[in-house]
Amino acid sequence: MQVSTIKADCLTCGFWHYRPWLGDFSYGEGIAQGSFVTGTGETFAYLNVLNNSGWDRLRVLAEGLETDESFFQWLVDQCLDPISGVSLGSGVRCPECDSTDIKLHEGMPTGRVEIPEATFTGFLSLDPHEQQTRVVELHSVWGDEYQ
Numbered sequence: 201m202q203v204s205t206i207k208a209d210c211l212t213c214g215f216w217h218y219r220p221w222l223g224d225f226s227y228g229e230g231i232a233q234g235s236f237v238t239g240t241g242e243t244f245a246y247l248n249v250l251n252n253s254g255w256d257r258l259r260v261l262a263e264g265l266e267t268d269e270s271f272f273q274w275l276v277d278q279c280l281d282p283i284s285g286v287s288l289g290s291g292v293r294c295p296e297c298d299s300t301d302i303k304l305h306e307g308m309p310t311g312r313v314e315i316p317e318a319t320f321t322g323f324l325s326l327d328p329h330e331q332q333t334r335v336v337e338l339h340s341v342w343g344d345e346y347q
């Protein structure tokens with residue numbers, strides 16, 4: 201879909217880029233960004249979590265686990281389909297140095313860009329039991345690495 205872009209300055213390394221921006225009225229919508237780790241931080245996708253069967257399914261599966269919102273956000277990142285082999289994540293990061301200290305020039309669109317929709321097709325193709333197993337496995341990974 202077509203979205204506006206705005207300029208974003210990295211306050212850590214000085215790198216700047218144009219990134220998709222949804223405006224001020226974007227409840228339930230977000231931009232997923234490619235992983236800096238794989239050198240593809242300028243890959244973006246549109247994520248709409250309203251009436252999203254993948255998102256809803258993850259909500260249900262995460263409900264039974266002892267967890268918090270930061271786990272859920274991370275879980276979503278792990279379960280989004282890669283775009284052209286690029287894993288997606290949430291949050292605003294510098295494509296050059298991975299810093300989250302970014303100044304967004306909101307309200308000053310620089311143009312428009314076509315970005316794909318972020319989807320959970322791979323996760324949803326698992327049967328319900330496999331989905332649950334996957335979420336429990338990821339919860340264990342998260343507990344080991346992020347707590």
Ligand SMILES: [Zn+2]
Binds near residue numbers: 210211215295296
């Ligand atoms: Zn940077």
